[in-house]
Structure formats: structure tokens, C-alpha cells
Amino acid sequence: MADIKCSVENCEFNGKKFCHASAIEVATNGHAFNAQSSEETICRTFRPKK
Numbered sequence: 408m409a410d411i412k413c414s415v416e417n418c419e420f421n422g423k424k425f426c427h428a429s430a431i432e433v434a435t436n437g438h439a440f441n442a443q444s445s446e447e448t449i450c451r452t453f454r455p456k457k
């Protein structure tokens with residue numbers, strides 16, 4: 408998988424600001440059907456660190 412830099416350090420897949428999940432799913436956020444900016448996208452693979 409390509410290197411994915413991610414600053415969500417409280418995600419269980421995050422290590423040193425990189426994503427270590429084998430795959431991730433990204434989708435539009437909320438009501439947006441066609442995202443117009445990165446703020447309108449979310450990572451659905453996020454899981455809070457226990």
C-alpha cells in the first residue's frame with residue numbers, strides 16, 4: 408500500500424503520523440454528495456485507540 412501520511416494520532420492504525428492499515432475507505436462527509444474540498448471527506452477506517 409502507498410504511504411499514507413495521517414495526523415490523526417489517536418487512531419489505532421496510526422504510527423508516527425503514518426497509516427498502517429492494510430486498506431482504508433474514504434467517503435464524502437455528512438450530506439455532501441460530491442465533495443468540493445478535503446474538509447468534505449472522511450476516513451471511514453478510523454478506530455479510536457483503546
Ligand code: SF4
Nearest residue numbers: 413418421426450452
Ligand atoms: S485509518 Fe484513517 S484515520 Fe486512521 S491512521 Fe489510517 S488514514 Fe488515519
